[in-house]
Amino acid sequence: MKKTFQLRPEGKHPDRVLEAIKHEIRKYVQRERRRVPPKGSDYWEFDCRFGATEEVAESVHLGALAKLMDGVAAAEGTKFYVEILAKPAQFKPRPEGMVGERRAPHPEDDGFDD
Template sequence: MRKTFQLHVEGKNRDRVLDAVKHEIRKYIKRERRRDLPEGADFWDFDCRFGRTKEDAAVAHLSALTGLINEVAAEGGAQFYVEILAKPGKRQPRAAGAAEVHGVDAADGDVEGA
């Protein structure tokens, strides 16, 4: 999806237009995630770019898109550009003992605070 969304539409409430834009983006992501994965892939990953225009679009994380859209709307921006491209992803194994998981120390299995 490569699209410039207009937030000022004649005869439509700006808040409703903003909600419709977010809905369209979420719908696109859901549709892409339903596609069959290629051999060797674990999940669909997304390369995203966001900006007020296509020329000044910068790389953004998928989870940050809604916040960026809200910022443009709060500043009174008239439009913004979003680029979301799906690509197959492969999960990387975690390093042994690298992270604590939900209060359980990965090294010895003890629950913290007990």
């Protein structure tokens, strides 16, 4: 998904538009996660970029997107660019001695509050 979202379309409330954008992004991520990963992969990982325009977009974590979108809306921004690309990934084995300690994040955790 590579898309520039408008936050202030004519005749629509900006808060409802922001919620609709978040919903569209959640649907996209869920749809991509349902796809079967290629052989040799365990799950889908997401490369994300966020910015005012495509040219100035910076790499961010998927879980940070919601807060960044809220920040643009709070600053009365009119639009922002979001790029989310799925890529296959494998779980990495834990090093010796790490049993019971902090685990890797769950692949379903996208940072959006439901």
